[in-house]
Amino acid sequence: MDLEHRAIARLRLAAEMSEAYYGKPLIITVSGGKDSDICLYLAATSGIRYEVMHNHTSVDAPETVYHVREQFRRLELAGVKCTVNYPTYKGVPVNMWMLIPQKLMPPTRTVRYCCSVLKESGGAGRMITTGVRWAESASRRTKRGIYESMPHDLSKKVIINNDNADTRLLFESCKLQAKRVCNPIVDWSDYDVWSYIHAERIPINPLYSCGFHRVGCVGCPMAGRRMRLFEFGRYPTYQRAYIRAFERMLEERVARGKLDSTWRAGTTGEDIFRWWMQDRNIEGQMKIEGFDG
Template identity: 55%
Template sequence: MSDLEHTAIERLKAASDMSLRLYKQPLVITYSGGKDSDVLLHLAEASGIPFEVLHSLTTADAPQTVYHVRDTFRRLENKGIKCTVDKHVQPYGSRITMWNLIPRKLMPPTRVVRYCCSVLKEGGGKDRFIATGVRWDESSARKKNRGALEVITSKKDNSLILSNDNSEDRRLFESCQLKGKRVVNPIVNWKTDDVLDYIESEHITMNPLYGCGFSRVGYIGCPMAGKAGREAEFAMFPKFKAAYIRAFGRMMEERERRGKTANGMRWGHSGVDVFHWWMEDGVIPGQEVLDGFKEI
């Protein structure tokens, strides 16, 4: 067992013990269907701890991701492990989806305003101790703002972020009286190569999108995928492009209904205009598109 694997398993065991003491319930492994969450899930199984698994439905995941999650949950449920899909059902019965969230927010999701993640991906696991596949290697922001152990509160400045997880830090973390979501990130210090090497050595089945050239697996259209990544996604999944254009159209209608038209000229006046602005593809609002490249 490598040092990285040993440390990750020890973090999971410590978090599991705390979860059982503080919450009287098993640790929750959050599972997206990407490579990091597959490694996290494998480590949880190897650790021997009791755990449950939670998948947050974004409603904009590629079919391959949906099938991969289904296959993984079927395997786990056959072992008696509880698996839950968070469908974001509200107390009054309706569901939040990407397609009704965009008109509600009155703006497209962006790298800066990532309401899509906060609502559709990170909202699950309330009143539970959760484990995630967050890694520092993914971005400078995560290196700066995430830790091995976290208590996340509604006010970021009041949250507790511990980069180390030695005995002293664990005691501080467990005794913390802050009201918030407790999180452990077992592979936070792993590099991407560490993840890929572990997947190969342990023969972990990956999301088939990686075999199609994808370097990351998020929801289709995620701004964090970059311009080239999103262009490739929409070329492969054109129906998602059409769904975004419809949602942006409803967003503009809702803005007009509320009298919020200040950004209309920046974004254009239609769902197609907003889509081009969002993709940063240089198409001017209202500009004609050549035959063969007309919008859906």
């Protein structure tokens, strides 16, 4: 079975399980990136019943927002239900600029609280798909699967990497979870992705033609320093927004009495931004304490 047929088979099984377990269509999550664009195309090709959801991160590039809006316009004309998930934190609507002061630290490679709050909170109580792929990182190869059950207690998460009848039995043996996930192209390589996009002429985010090899949140630490410098050069408004958020973060640390042990007196939002961009400590600051997990 080739990659396309295998991915479609996974989507069809996920759609069947969604109807059986939740009584609702499968949700295709779209981020504005190429991988979710492929999942959306495959869903339309498969003939399944599905809905589409986008998580509003507040730090997507303008081109990404316009790309998702255009996708929604076309889908809604075709009768597909499309929704935008606006994230909350501790029961209150939140965006990146509000979240940083509440967490008392910038998002980093090792502490990516922004992902769980802004990108992964949607789809509770539903069966969803994502464009996650093993080729994207070593961590994803060990922590992500073709099918996943996502209980509130993630230590009880179940990962399944079978394309056979055992999949249904394993899922049926689980109690109904807060969310179940299907990653239909999890085993696709970068070459597979680009070959399929070109072969099927799938419309993708225009940023891929503007020097971007990845499309995600502007300033994401996982993008690497060079790419982040490129992003902030293109979108200086986001740099200023991060600096203002870091200023409010420092003010919140002072208010909670958590400044002296971590950031020396006189530290500014720009100081934090420079440290954050270099992935190393600024002078006089050795570690981040008081993180509000």
